[in-house]
Amino acid sequence: MDDGIPKNNGHQIKTEHNYYTILGCSERASLKELKQNYQDLIKKHHPDKQVGTSLSDQFILIDKAFKTLKDEKLRKEYDASLLESSFKEDYLIYAEISKNDLSFNDEGAAYFSCRCGDSFRIDQHFLEQECIIECAECTNCILIK
Structure with missing residues (x-):
């Protein structure tokens, strides 16, 4: 029965490559927080400091996550797709x-x-x-x- 509460409130989004999780931020993170976490992760996972292709892939994923979330339009589109996929997974x-x-x-x-x-x-x-x-x-x- 409908209790009148939108079902996305407080809902954990389940996705393999959640950009917020990759950057270690919440979905409500400010651009400043996203940027700080991005810079810390890029230093840690930079290909020049690592060995192996999986670490290089991690660097690329971190960069893609930040480039998506720093752009207001892309972030809104990304958030909408996460929300839609969470609805479809759970209901x-x-x-x-x-x-x-x-x-x-x-x-x-x-x-x-x-x-x-x-x-x-x-x-x-x-x-x-x-x-x-x-x-x-x-x-x-x-x-x-």
């Missing part, structure tokens, strides 16, 4: 719906049919960010973008 997503495709009634609610026969109730005030709405009758969820 049985029945459908993805755009906020723009919803029509709300006078009470500020919209409904979307679930394949189990029940309906998802989508309250307008939950849509400030992407969220997942769970069906009250089954395990299906919808992702509202």
Whole structure:
């Protein structure tokens, strides 16, 4: 049942090469923190100071992570892709719906049919960010973008 809380709050993102993890930062890290951690890691993993190709690969990954996260536009795109992949990993997503495709009634609610026969109730005030709405009758969820 939907408790009205977007399901991405406090959610750990599971991904093999999470750029934030690579840089040792949280997802809320400032550019200053990202840059400091990047500089420390680059010094530690620089190919001139290491032996072996896997260490060189680590250096390239650190550099790619920083170049992505320091650019505001690329960081937003990256964050969105992490969020989407975390939704898909943890929930049985029945459908993805755009906020723009919803029509709300006078009470500020919209409904979307679930394949189990029940309906998802989508309250307008939950849509400030992407969220997942769970069906009250089954395990299906919808992702509202």
